[in-house]
Amino acid sequence: MDFTYFLVILAAISPALATTPLVMWHGMGDSCCNPLSLGSIQKMIEKLVPGIYVHSLEIGSGIVEDTTNGFFMNVNDQIAMACQKIKADPKLAKGYNSIGFSQGGQFLRSVAQECPYPPMLNLISVGGQHQGVFGLPHCPGNSSSICDMVRKLLNLGAYVEFVQDMLVQAEYWHDPLNEDEYRNKSVYLAVTNQEKKVNMAYKVNLQKLKKFVMVMFTEDTMVQPKESEWFGFYKPGQTKELYTLQESPLYTEDKLGLKAMDQAGKLVFLKAPFDHLQFTQEWFEQNLLKYIQ
Ligand SMILES: *[C@@H]1O[C@H](CO)[C@@H](O)[C@H](O)[C@H]1NC(C)=O
Ligand SMILES: *[C@@H]1O[C@H](CO)[C@@H](O)[C@H](O)[C@H]1NC(C)=O
16 A cells, blocks of 8 residues: 555544644643643543643743732733734644633633634633632642732732732622622723623624533532632622522623523533532543543
8 A cells, every 4th residue: 555545544544633622721829731730631631532732821931930920910911822822823723622720711711702713612611710709718829928918919909900900819809799899990800701891702702612611619619609610609789699690691681692602502511529620530531521522
């Protein structure tokens, strides 16, 4: 057999060459490439999907900067950087699936809304806080000095202008007792959730996704409220009763196209019976693998 012919056949039968590439975005306190956390998930995925190309976003240069940027780099700048890195990667040019962990989940949703080229196909949000947080019971990662600083800044006031400009967690801080102030001052979450000026492109672009998979950790002790992982949140003016996505103005007024996506069967709501991000490989294989194959 002619050797080129052989290669053509090999290419045709090789699943590796047909695999959709994957973009990952790490969570708070983590980095693109920490061998103990996201790096091990990348290895697991590469084993489960032979030949898959994985681009784990590094925000900044180097693991230390990537980690501290998860606390102190304006989210809008992070999203712009992510979009630029995705666009610059020729292996992603035909489209990609994406998986975001914790705050990386909502950040990748913003990428889908703001950066339609190359196209994101499936988006998997693993414990992402789509309606923000009102409480950060645990500060993860390795640096107690960073965590002390985060607490001090939040105590100054999440909506104080300079805190908004620099503290990532303030930028998705959602105070149900001060919805007005949140809407007025939040430089990221209120914008990406169309609570300020409505940006039609966000709605058009988000709906281009094939599937938007949202994982909520039912035993989550880190995200308050955990229902934010499914777009639920506290009803305004108190901190006990929650609304679901379907009950929210975001859905009923359909400012992001989520209602249309729900009706088209594009939204997938998954419960994971673990604490924040503490899923097992078995759970991953049974529930998420099909969206990245
Ligand atoms: C935590 O920080 C220490 C010292 O900075 C470092 O040696 C160690 O590898 C870090 N551990 C993790 C899990 O990042
Ligand atoms: C929010 O902005 C509106 C419109 O500019 C203003 O009327 C309102 O007083 C502001 N509320 C707060 C709490 O900043």
